[in-house]
Amino acid sequence: MSMVNSNNRRSFWDIFLEIILIIFAVVWIYPFILILFNSFKTVKDMMIHFIEIPWNFQIQNYIMAWSELEFFRALINTFILSAGGVAGIILFGSMAAYKLSRTKTRYSYIILGICIAPMMVPFQTIMITLTQVAKQLHLSGSLLGLIVQYWGVSAPFAIFLYHGFVKMIPKELDESAMIDGASSFRLFFQIIFPLLKSITITAVVINALYIWNDFILPLLMISSNKATRNIQISLYSNFGVHEVRWELALPGLILSVIPAVIFFIALQKYIIEGVAAGAVKG
Numbered sequence: 001m002s003m004v005n006s007n008n009r010r011s012f013w014d015i016f017l018e019i020i021l022i023i024f025a026v027v028w029i030y031p032f033i034l035i036l037f038n039s040f041k042t043v044k045d046m047m048i049h050f051i052e053i054p055w056n057f058q059i060q061n062y063i064m065a066w067s068e069l070e071f072f073r074a075l076i077n078t079f080i081l082s083a084g085g086v087a088g089i090i091l092f093g094s095m096a097a098y099k100l101s102r103t104k105t106r107y108s109y110i111i112l113g114i115c116i117a118p119m120m121v122p123f124q125t126i127m128i129t130l131t132q133v134a135k136q137l138h139l140s141g142s143l144l145g146l147i148v149q150y151w152g153v154s155a156p157f158a159i160f161l162y163h164g165f166v167k168m169i170p171k172e173l174d175e176s177a178m179i180d181g182a183s184s185f186r187l188f189f190q191i192i193f194p195l196l197k198s199i200t201i202t203a204v205v206i207n208a209l210y211i212w213n214d215f216i217l218p219l220l221m222i223s224s225n226k227a228t229r230n231i232q233i234s235l236y237s238n239f240g241v242h243e244v245r246w247e248l249a250l251p252g253l254i255l256s257v258i259p260a261v262i263f264f265i266a267l268q269k270y271i272i273e274g275v276a277a278g279a280v281k282g
Contacts, residue, residue, distance in 0.1 A: 032257075039250040046246055058247075065251035073227070074234040075259070080143055081218075081230055082211045085150035089207050090200060092151060093158025098188055100159070101166040102174065112163065118156045123216065131220050140221045143228050149217065154207050165199045166192070201270035205263075212260050231256045 038046050040057040065071060100112045130149070131140070139145030169192060177187045193200075215232040222228040229237075235256065238249040 035250050035253055038246070039254050043247050046250075061247050062251045062255070065248045065255065068248055069234045069238075069252050071231070071234065071252065071255060074229055074231045077143060077228055078212060078230040078232075081147060081150070082208050084143070084147040085154070085211045086204055086207045088147065088151040089154045089158050090203060093155050093203070094162045094193060094196060094200070095188065096155070097159045097162030098166050098192055101163050102171070112159075116156045116160045116163075118153075119160065123153070127216065127220060134221060141225050141228070143222070146218065146221050146228075149221065150207075150211055153217070154210065158203050158207070161199055161203055162196065165196055169195055198270070201267060205267050205270075208263065209260060212263075 034051065037052075037054055038050060039061055040054045040059070041049070041061075042058055045054065096115060100108050100115070134140040134145060134149060137145075139148055173191055174187060177191050182190070213232065215236070218230050218233050219236070222230070223233050223236075231252075235249060235252045238245045238252065
């Protein structure tokens with residue numbers, strides 16, 4: 001009898017938690033649903049019937065947004081920033097973490113602390129200094145310059161992630177490879193790096209979504225050059241001081257979200273594997 005009561009109590013709490021999670025999910029997704037519905041409305045309908053389902057879908061809004069926002073060019077620029085930024089972050093972060101993990105000296109721990117210390121510094125406290133340094137080094141106003149800055153801003157977190165995983169790889173692999181004549185680079189790229197697949201996928205997703213959605217750094221560095229604007233800066237151009245072009249802004253927001261959602265769904269399996277591997281290794 002007690003077992004039956006325990007099962008009933010457990011099922012009750014499971015149902016209760018599911019209801020709570022559903023409520024939170026609805027609250028979280030509701031603003032996105034409003035944006036989606038209103039992106040198919042005329043400006044007049046947006047102002048009068050904001051929370052209603054559109055009866056006449058205005059596909060013309062998306063056509064106008066694609067054209068007037070020069071969305072294709074902004075999409076390509078954002079893709080270049082994300083791909084170039086993530087590639088450098090993964091490369092330099094993993095190599096630095098491997099070297100620091102395998103070098104057991106007093107100075108290696110000091111260098112590791114210096115490398116990951118920027119994680120604790122809010123970006124807002126350094127953005128003015130970073131802007132001035134970028135101008136002096138001719139890194140502002142170009143996609144390549146912004147990519148290099150993403151390497152510096154995001155590398156500390158990547159080093160932090162990789163360092164813990166590299167410590168779990170036996171050093172005997174290094175010794176065996178060195179005995180067989182493998183160079184340091186060959187050892188890392190052919191033996192060590194493939195073993196870091198799970199954390200690499202996690203780092204790729206985190207940094208790709210960060211760069212794709214980033215607004216502050218592109219605003220500081222490339223907003224003055226229309227040819228290098230990313231999606232976020234192009235959308236921001238619709239929000240003026242005296243006027244907001246909602247018929248362009250809302251479809252543009254939906255178009256900007258679609259690639260990120262597809263990317264996340266495609267790599268969801270690997271994200272779960274990375275989190276599970278981290279839990280087991282930790």
